[in-house]
Amino acid sequence: MPDAASRPGVLGRRLYLRFYLALLASLLAAAFLFGLAHLRFDPVSAGLAIVGPRPHAMGFVVLLAVIALVVAAGAYPVVRRLTGRLERLQRSVDAWGEGQLGTRVAVEGEDEVARLAASFNRSAARIEALVGAQKSLLANASHELRSPLARIRMAAELMAEQATPAIRAELRRNVAELDQLIDEVLLASRLDAVGAAMPCAEEVDLTGILAEECARVNATLDARVHSVMGEPKLLRRMVRNLLENAVRYGAGSAIAVRLAAAADATLRLDVCDGGPGIPEAERERIFEPFYRIAGASEAAGGVGLGLSLVRQIARRHGGEVQCMPSDGGGCLRVTLPQANLRPAPTL
Secondary structure: OOOHHHOOOOHHHOHHHHHHHHHHHHHHHHHHHHHHHHHHHOOOOOOOOOOOOOOOHHHHHHHHHHHHHHHHHHHHHHHHHHHHHHHHHHHHHHHHHOOOOOOOOOOOOOOHHHHHHHHHHHHHHHHHHHHHHHHHHHHHHHHHOHHHHHHHHHHHHHHHHHOOHHHHHHHHHHHHHHHHHHHHHHHHHHHOOOOOOOOOOEEEEHHHHHHHHHHHHOOEEEEEOOEEEEOHHHHHHHHHHHHHHHHHHOOOOOOEEEEEEOOOOEEEEEEEOOOOOOOHHHOOHHHOOOOOOOOOOHHHOOOOOHHHHHHHHHHHOOOEEEEOOOOOOOEEEEEEEOOOOOOOOEO
């Protein structure tokens, strides 16, 4: 049985009726004013006697303009109210489409637009619940996989004495890769959790993190002392993933890291290598989860989540990452808001 909002004939709940009546009222007003103008400027055809000089034609044009203005002024509030509600609906839908799944639309009135907003809210709530359940399942599954992985690692260590060196090395590599996959999937699910807030941001010495991580892979560092506001563990993971990516795909070349302040109060972190580089068509796709560039060998390690995590962490800190054009090798740039602008000596 249809509810009151869907029954025809209810003026306040039928948008097309309001438009129709508004248009009809505007036409009636225009016809009435035009009739008055006709009597005023053509009294002979109206059967009236002419008293005084005949009105000038310019006055008739002015009166027609006044009629148009009256009709436009009467129709504007109706049209603007509808378009304003549609604009607010569009902004909310755009925000939801950009990933803000908690966005809802204000339900105004009881007409078709209001029912559309209510329908969107129901659909958005359902999708948000489904996405949240999927992320929760992924996080829990990744967490539960650690127990069997620990048992596999222990069994592999016990069998190591009976296996050949090649088999031992392969077992260790596979277990390490699986451990890395579980760790990165777990971190990605936490970062992408709905409504997750920045964990107590603090001032972090980004240069210090870079110096420690560059020492691990023998990368050269060119930087002054700079700080950012954020979470130290996440920023360290971001830097480590960038460096490990350069080591993995740099074909044994030297890795150069540069941290510098830009004119727009941001920090630019460049991690470059002398490897084969990244084709232009794949410079955006490398940040997709589990994507590997064509020709990448599984023996090189990695699970295809490293750069995806870099992007998540950078955006979580108000920044962005992109693959820069380079004459030779690959070069990734992370842009982050700067915590302070105090000059410091070069390392």
